[in-house]
Amino acid sequence: MRIPYPVFTKRTTENPKWLPVVTSVGAVLLAFLISGIILKLIGANPIKVYSYFLKASFGSWGAFSDVLVKATPLLLIGLGCALAFQMRLWNIGAEGQFFIGAFMATMVVTVPLVNLETTPKALILTLMAVLGMIGGALYAFIPGFLKAKLNINEIITTLMLNYIAVLWNNYWIFGKWSDAGFQMTRTFPKQAWLPRLADYAAKVPAFSGMTAHIGILFGLIAALIIYLIIYKSKWGYKITLIGDNVRAARYAGINIAANTILVFMVSGALAGLAGMTEVAGTVHRLQERISTSYGFSGVIVAWLAKLNPFAVIAVSILFGALLVASREIQPSGISFLIQGITLFLVISSDVLLKYEITWVRPKEEHA
Amino acid sequence: MTLPEQTSVVPAVEMQDIVLQFPGVLANDHVNFTLLPGEIHALLGENGAGKSTLMNVLIGLYKPQSGSIRINGEKVTFNSPKEAIARGIGMVHQHFMLVENQTVTENILIGLDEPRFRLNLKKYDHEVSQLAEQYGIHIDPTSKIWQLSVGEQQRVEILKILYRGANILIMDEPTAVLAPQEADELIATLKGMAAQGKSIAFISHKLHEVKQVADKLSILRHGKMTAERVDVRDMTRESLASLMVGREVIFNLHKCQQEAGREVLRLEKVSAVNNKNLPALREVSLDLHQGEILGIAGVAGNGQSELVEVITGLRACTGSIWLDGKDLANKPPSFSISQGLAHIPEDRIGVGSAPNLSLTSNIIMKRYDQEPISKKWQLDYVAADDLTHRLKGEYDIQAPDIKTQARKLSGGNLQKLILARELSSTPRLLVAMQPTRGLDVGAIEGVQQLLLRQREQGCAILLVSEDLDELLSLSDRIAVMYEGEIVDTLCSEDFDINTIGLMMTGSWKEEDAEAPEAPLRAGETASSFDETLRSLDEFEQRKASENAPEAVPEAQPIAPEETGAVETAQPAAPRDETLAEPDFIPGESEKERVLRKVLGKKYDRQGGQE
Numbered sequence: 002m003r004i005p006y007p008v009f010t011k012r013t014t015e016n017p018k019w020l021p022v023v024t025s026v027g028a029v030l031l032a033f034l035i036s037g038i039i040l041k042l043i044g045a046n047p048i049k050v051y052s053y054f055l056k057a058s059f060g061s062w063g064a065f066s067d068v069l070v071k072a073t074p075l076l077l078i079g080l081g082c083a084l085a086f087q088m089r090l091w092n093i094g095a096e097g098q099f100f101i102g103a104f105m106a107t108m109v110v111t112v113p114l115v116n117l118e119t120t121p122k123a124l125i126l127t128l129m130a131v132l133g134m135i136g137g138a139l140y141a142f143i144p145g146f147l148k149a150k151l152n153i154n155e156i157i158t159t160l161m162l163n164y165i166a167v168l169w170n171n172y173w174i175f176g177k178w179s180d181a182g183f184q185m186t187r188t189f190p191k192q193a194w195l196p197r198l199a200d201y202a203a204k205v206p207a208f209s210g211m212t213a214h215i216g217i218l219f220g221l222i223a224a225l226i227i228y229l230i231i232y233k234s235k236w237g238y239k240i241t242l243i244g245d246n247v248r249a250a251r252y253a254g255i256n257i258a259a260n261t262i263l264v265f266m267v268s269g270a271l272a273g274l275a276g277m278t279e280v281a282g283t284v285h286r287l288q289e290r291i292s293t294s295y296g297f298s299g300v301i302v303a304w305l306a307k308l309n310p311f312a313v314i315a316v317s318i319l320f321g322a323l324l325v326a327s328r329e330i331q332p333s334g335i336s337f338l339i340q341g342i343t344l345f346l347v348i349s350s351d352v353l354l355k356y357e358i359t360w361v362r363p364k365e366e367h368a
Numbered sequence: 369m370t371l372p373e374q375t376s377v378v379p380a381v382e383m384q385d386i387v388l389q390f391p392g393v394l395a396n397d398h399v400n401f402t403l404l405p406g407e408i409h410a411l412l413g414e415n416g417a418g419k420s421t422l423m424n425v426l427i428g429l430y431k432p433q434s435g436s437i438r439i440n441g442e443k444v445t446f447n448s449p450k451e452a453i454a455r456g457i458g459m460v461h462q463h464f465m466l467v468e469n470q471t472v473t474e475n476i477l478i479g480l481d482e483p484r485f486r487l488n489l490k491k492y493d494h495e496v497s498q499l500a501e502q503y504g505i506h507i508d509p510t511s512k513i514w515q516l517s518v519g520e521q522q523r524v525e526i527l528k529i530l531y532r533g534a535n536i537l538i539m540d541e542p543t544a545v546l547a548p549q550e551a552d553e554l555i556a557t558l559k560g561m562a563a564q565g566k567s568i569a570f571i572s573h574k575l576h577e578v579k580q581v582a583d584k585l586s587i588l589r590h591g592k593m594t595a596e597r598v599d600v601r602d603m604t605r606e607s608l609a610s611l612m613v614g615r616e617v618i619f620n621l622h623k624c625q626q627e628a629g630r631e632v633l634r635l636e637k638v639s640a641v642n643n644k645n646l647p648a649l650r651e652v653s654l655d656l657h658q659g660e661i662l663g664i665a666g667v668a669g670n671g672q673s674e675l676v677e678v679i680t681g682l683r684a685c686t687g688s689i690w691l692d693g694k695d696l697a698n699k700p701p702s703f704s705i706s707q708g709l710a711h712i713p714e715d716r717i718g719v720g721s722a723p724n725l726s727l728t729s730n731i732i733m734k735r736y737d738q739e740p741i742s743k744k745w746q747l748d749y750v751a752a753d754d755l756t757h758r759l760k761g762e763y764d765i766q767a768p769d770i771k772t773q774a775r776k777l778s779g780g781n782l783q784k785l786i787l788a789r790e791l792s793s794t795p796r797l798l799v800a801m802q803p804t805r806g807l808d809v810g811a812i813e814g815v816q817q818l819l820l821r822q823r824e825q826g827c828a829i830l831l832v833s834e835d836l837d838e839l840l841s842l843s844d845r846i847a848v849m850y851e852g853e854i855v856d857t858l859c860s861e862d863f864d865i866n867t868i869g870l871m872m873t874g875s876w877k878e879e880d881a882e883a884p885e886a887p888l889r890a891g892e893t894a895s896s897f898d899e900t901l902r903s904l905d906e907f908e909q910r911k912a913s914e915n916a917p918e919a920v921p922e923a924q925p926i927a928p929e930e931t932g933a934v935e936t937a938q939p940a941a942p943r944d945e946t947l948a949e950p951d952f953i954p955g956e957s958e959k960e961r962v963l964r965k966v967l968g969k970k971y972d973r974q975g976g977q978e
Contacts, residue, residue, distance in 0.1 A: 254702030
């Protein structure tokens with residue numbers, strides 16, 4: 002039997018603009034198809050599962066509000082990663098920066114740094130957000146500095162620092178800040194809650210019960226800022242140049258060390274802000290499991306979005322939907338399965354951009 | 369043009385009417401290429417003329433839009449290089465594909481179906497050395513790739529192809545990476561292989577070398593054949609050049625007489641170490657004036673790269689570097705750029721450009737921070753594109769449009785892009801390192817004229833080159849570097865190629881009676897080097913009467929020669945390719961041979977030209 006086999010030839014023509022979009026969307030669809038086959042094999046009805054998925058995450062405004070809650074940290078972290086990756090800086094430490102951001106924001110309440118009764122709410126929240134960002138930035142400064150000055154591999158340092166951050170948080174929530182022996186702080190007073198849609202239910206009844214908080218707005222603004230940085234600013238040009246060829250950037254007079262540290266810190270600040278929105282907007286306390294590995298999912302989000310800030314918005318909403326749906330579907334691992342397959346296919350689909358594939362029947366070659 | 373000779377021999381390769389369209393460029397426009405058994409057929413052309421493309425079609429890397437290929441008379445269609453290899457076609461690329469930490473034999477066996485699981489390395493070592501011997505290639509199959517010089521690595525690539533049973537060899541600009549001496553050896557090897565029936569396609573743009581090696585030659589220009597299978601003996605250097613570039617090439621540049629102006633650059637006792645922390649520059653002092661070209665001559669690895677890096681702020685140093693009264697020493701590159709220093713780096717792809725970014729991004733590399741491209745925090749991409757459009761036209765950069773990635777440009781066009789960026793800022797000082805290396809005659813002429821125009825406009829130019837002809841025709845003064853020191857600086861009326869050659873090889877000192885010992889020799893390395901030099905001189909004298917190879921190994925850290933490959937003619941010869949490493953300079957002992965090596969091209973040419 003003669004089976005046709007694919008032959009990969011390097012593309013000799015310029016790619017049309019629509020091709021990357023088509024391959025990415027095609028890869029996501031294919032991921033759902035493959036996942037469907039797996040679901041079928043384990044005896045489920047994929048159509049039913051997917052329609053339930055859809056209903057669970059986009060079926061109502063309430064469900065969509067839940068999706069936005071999950072998408073918020075993914076969006077902020079994904080944007081930070083996209084910026085770092087643009088410079089070929091592999092910040093895998095968003096998880097740790099997220100936790101330190103959450104810790105610093107929590108300090109405002111638990112220490113407390115300000116009088117929670119008398120200080121205006123806006124001031125408390127601003128302070129929390131700023132401290133969260135500073136926390137993430139400082140925590141990212143460590144790998145940035147080590148990379149810039151001693152050329153220590155940032156993948157290793159950021160990965161290791163994640164564990165330190167988690168354990169640091171544990172120290173506080175198990176001990177000093179523990180709420181009656183539980184591994185969490187006491188619930189924050191309302192003064193330290195980010196405004197939610199539900200808060201306006203009195204005026205707009207449709208908002209009742211909706212937990213989406215203002216953090217998503219932070220994310221959208223951040224997306225715009227990161228877009229302006231990468232595509233419009235001089236700094237973004239420098240970052241892109243360093244990412245493409247460090248030696249050329251050095252030759253062009255760009256300070257590599259300073260930019261490495263700076264990009265790391267901005268990336269960390271966004272992850273820190275994500276940590277703040279999570280404690281102040283969603284959980285309202287610091288606890289061990291505030292992150293369902295948002296830090297790592299953020300890396301995936303950035304990659305799937307091909308580092309485009311606006312695409313990060315779409316991808317983080319998609320991932321948020323998967324997370325929400327996973328609460329409703331048993332086993333909950335199904336969403337992670339789909340996530341994994343999606344990432345795999347989207348990254349593989351890049352090959353279509355570089356090569357032209359023709360199918361050859363074996364008999365032809367001996368003609 | 370059709371085949372001039374009527375032969376009954378079946379051609380090893382017959383490519384007919386090959387058409388290959390790249391975006392914006394017709395790379396091959398109905399091209400024919402025929403290669404007979406036992407023949408060396410040179411393929412000449414400017415950068416981007418379509419030579420490599422045509423050969424990539426032959427090995428199945430690209431699929432032509434139309435045209436046919438016959439191998440030994442049989443029509444074939446290749447879908448991958450693998451299928452071409454199965455037909456006995458192999459290509460040695462310009463950039464080697466070898467695993468540094470594995471031995472020669474291991475590299476040759478990579479990717480083969482045999483051996484399957486257990487590797488009896490000894491058996492294959494033997495096979496490889498036999499194969500090498502058959503074609504007169506000197507190599508030790510047990511040495512690791514990183515221990516080999518560039519020339520030896522190339523031999524491994526050739527062996528790799530021969531081991532796979534190739535009868536048709538494609539050499540893509542094989543001499544571009546070689547020292548002249550190595551190139552001679554390669555040419556001898558190729559001729560030997562042709563005599564044993566192998567067919568060789570030889571891509572080049574060096575005219576003199578084609579005359580040496582090839583039987584037949586074809587010339588490509590802008591994707592079309594301008595000469596097909598002509599006899600090499602019928603061609604002169606001038607006629608070849610004009611067929612390549614499509615117009616007369618002036619081999620004598622017009623350099624106007626002008627007085628040098630005020631001093632622009634002054635180096636005072638500048639010392640620096642190289643990447644291995646060994647002294648590379650030793651108290652170098654020099655001065656450079658407005659409207660003057662100061663050439664730096666020297667064998668590669670004698671501190672020229674470090675000199676350039678120190679001036680451009682890419683390397684730390686001691687001493688001072690004054691540019692119009694401001695000290696550049698140990699300042700970041702951004703400072704020297706702001707002081708009007710332009711730099712044409714040696715490594716066009718690795719340093720001079722961002723390969724995956726657009727022409728625009730590459731053009732604005734040094735002025736993204738200046739008006740009108742810089743607008744507060746923003747970068748005005750419209751202004752940047754305008755500038756790129758203008759420079760693309762002005763410097764005649766051949767590219768489909770300004771969004772094209774820099775890596776898609778040919779070597780000559782990439783250099784034009786870099787020149788456009790550096791020269792359009794009207795620099796006060798231009799530091800150019802090997803600005804014409806690897807370019808074809810047409811592009812070389814263009815670059816050299818641009819340099820001369822800068823000179824006329826009052827720019828001070830530091831020109832580092834290994835091409836003595838270039839230095840002699842462009843420079844107002846030449847400083848010769850040897851072992852990190854400036855041996856002497858000559859004015860144009862004193863230019864004498866033999867003197868410069870002697871200085872470059874370090875032989876001048878002994879003959880120059882007044883030359884004192886260098887004052888500060890940094891530590892052991894230097895003094896042990898002097899010792900080696902002395903011992904080698906003694907060796908040289910002894911060698912005149914008898915042949916005593918025992919003094920050689922000491923000077924060479926790695927000496928895998930004892931085994932396998934038998935060194936026949938020259939006992940110390942095959943090592944000096946490693947000149948790029950300062951450690952190996954003692955290998956230069958045979959003064960005469962080195963001189964020939966340094967001046968090789970000049971010697972070859974002198975007969976016909978002057």
